[in-house]
């Protein structure tokens with residue numbers, strides 16, 4: 001979501017004469033967009049400011065803006081501690097960036113941290129979202145009302161908000177017109193999307209079904225979803241929507257019901273498996289990835305083994321796993337941590353299985369011809385970069401004319417992270 005937000009900020013500041021530069025040493029304005037989900041977020045900001053200060057030691061300092069969830073969480077503290085910062089802007093106040101930049105002067109520091117999400121999207125609805133990418137993000141929902149005990153999102157992104165259905169389709173249309181072939185719908189709980197008019201409630205399933213009608217659009221994905229919001233209308237999309245990729249990122253966090261309860265996750269392992277089985281019944285090719293938090297306070301060896309068993313049962317691919325990181329202001333912040341050595345051992349073992357599944361899945365494509373959406377040329381190489389239906393990276397030996405096309409690629413070799421192959425020129429299909 002920060003990538004989506006950063007692009008929208010760039011489109012916004014264009015209106016007041018700024019443009020994106022790769023020349024970090026000569027920028028007039030420096031925007032640091034931050035994430036607060038795990039530890040050391042604050043320290044990373046101060047470290048980055050130190051780096052910029054060195055670059056600009058002998059010249060005028062750039063306008064320095066800290067945006068994102070760290071800005072939201074730290075606000076006044078940050079302005080007090082670091083006078084180098086001119087503007088703090090939280091994720092629901094990005095529409096105020098243009099005005100704030102124009103108000104900044106040496107004496108005036110500005111903080112914009114209101115949860116003004118509706119005004120934000122209204123502002124951005126008037127700025128066309130064009131993308132020069134083949135695969136683009138599109139935020140449909142933000143914030144969270146679920147309050148898992150470990151998570152800062154409800155405090156930094158604010159309460160759940162779903163954008164109007166029409167505004168989303170307008171933005172999608174603009175992205176598609178600019179050449180986008182894949183749209184990834186975004187939200188902290190993307191499948192909690194709910195937009196009500198007097199006549200109807202629109203859910204994510206309605207968006208998926210509308211998007212598939214655009215002939216130029218080849219693929220649709222969404223992330224991140226919550227197990228509780230995997231409703232039957234969404235599950236049914238996997239029966240009918242040919243552009244919806246058969247890859248579901250569905251975080252479970254733990255395989256132990258005791259820990260899920262302690263986390264306030266509002267779902268059980270059985271409910272999760274039920275969703276998994278429903279989807280597999282529709283299409284056995286659907287693959288799952290997940291997020292895991294290892295060593296949540298109170299996790300015993302038995303709880304941990306339950307997570308391990310779940311990972312063995314559902315051969316997740318492309319998953320994320322991290323040791324619990326206490327976040328200030330959350331309910332779990334002050335709970336007793338599990339011994340660091342034990343945590344590291346558990347993470348290592350979990351990742352061994354996750355990476356193994358990933359490697360085996362990639363190996364299973366060797367010698368086969370698969371569909372790949374070609375996204376870009378790899379810098380300094382002849383090869384092209386694309387993704388298969390499961391989001392795995394595919395490095396393709398092919399001509400640049402295939403950029404933006406959905407092509408058939410014969411996979412020759414693979415490793416844990418990538419597949420490697422060449423294009424079969426006879427089977428190139430126009431995008």
Ligand code: SAM
Nearest residue numbers: 150151188189224226251291292322323324325
């Ligand atoms: N809303 C999604 C859900 O509930 O499954 C997940 C979105 S959350 C922004 C992204 C991921 O960050 C979570 O799934 C979780 O695994 C991880 N995460 C959040 N807080 C964490 C913490 N305190 N320690 C470790 N991982 C954390």
Ligand code: SF4
Nearest residue numbers: 144146147148151153
């Ligand atoms: Fe965070 Fe997801 Fe839980 Fe919301 S549902 S609090 S975003 S982990």
